[in-house]
Structures are given as C-alpha cells and as structure tokens.
Amino acid sequence: EADIYQTPRYLVIGTGKKITLECSQTMGHDKMYWYQQDPGMELHLIHYSYGVNSTEKGDLSSESTVSRIRTEHFPLTLESARPSHTSQYLCASSESAQFYNEQFFGPGTRLTVL
C-alpha cells in the first residue's frame, strides 16, 4: 500500500500569487517525481529527484521549482502563478533509481489560476 500524500487537493488562486504544492511519502523512497497532467489526460514529467539535495528537470519545461531537503518531502513552488499553470499536478515516488521499479502516486493537486 502506497503512502504518498499531497496537499492541498484543490487550490484556486489569483494570478501573481506564490504557491507551494506539498508532497510527502512515508515509504523511505529515494526517487520522487512531479508530473503535470493536462486536460487531455497526458502526463508530463516536470521534475524528479534521486535523493536528498538532488533535483532534475523533466521532459516538459516548467516555470516551477522543487527542493529535496528531506527524503520524505518534495515540494513544488510556483513563484508567480499564471492561468497557463492551471492543471492537475501529480507527485510520485519509487523505491530506487532502478528502471524496473514501479512508481507510486499521490492523489494529486488540482490547481486553478484565475
């Protein structure tokens, strides 16, 4: 059973606001990920981390930033939200960097920027 949490589940904010989407996992997994899911369902990897103090950009360019100060915590920050950032954001983790490990997903944060 995966234990990965995201808060908030839903967020509606105005343009220009700074926001942080929280993601935590209690499984001790080394690798964590952030995906952006567009209304057409497609998933885009925007950030990932191999472990503490490691962050990498994913396939889709994103104006967001991430940090990994603790193994269990991988927050995503938008310094100045815009309507184009409206999307579903999914956090995931996997046990190690091995390519055969499945990823476990959180429930997602649905962000709407007005």
Place this chain on the structure above:
Amino acid sequence: AQKVTQAQTEISVVEKEDVTLDCVYETRDTTYYLFWYKQPPSGELVFLIRRNSFDEQNEISGRYSWNFQKSTSSFNFTITASQVVDSAVYFCALSAPNSGYSTLTFGKGTMLLVSP
C-alpha cells in the same frame, strides 16, 4: 527514444461487455519494463501490473488479463465482464535504461466508460 502509443482515446461499453485496451511501444533497449496504471475519477494513478521484456507469458488477475507480444511490440489489457467501477483512464507506460533511471514514458491514456 522511447514511445508509447495508446490509439484509443475513449472507449464506451455497457456493463458485462469485454473490452481490450491497446498499447504499442517503441524502444531500442532489449531490456525494458512495461506497466499499466489506472486513474479513477479520484485522480491518483493506481499501479496494476509490471512486465519485463523477457517474460512473454500472459497474465491474468481476476477479470483483468494482459497480453504481451514482443513481435508486435504490444502490451494489451483486457477487462472481462466490465463493471461500472472499471470506469477510469488507463495508462500504459514503458521504462528502459536509455529513458533515464526509473523514468516512465507514458502513453496518452485511454478513457474507459462503463455504463450500467
């Protein structure tokens, strides 16, 4: 480069019908893993199955079955006697060494709607 194609964007069936979701993949690696995930309306992706490239045996788990054929680079998913609770978006994904450690390449997903 890796690629996963799910040609069916949306499928609608009536309860108790069998339905097959198609997945075709591309990779230059000889060792790779294939995955299926389910995303119900609640939003989180739920892991369903993982299959490595050396194991071509079909797998059955209850009403779910998977058909892996390397010759056609396909990893299709069949739900037998579908139920309303099966309504969800289903994603096929590929992981291979050249795609980056433990980085999944997802298909665009197939939305399955099962009506009573």
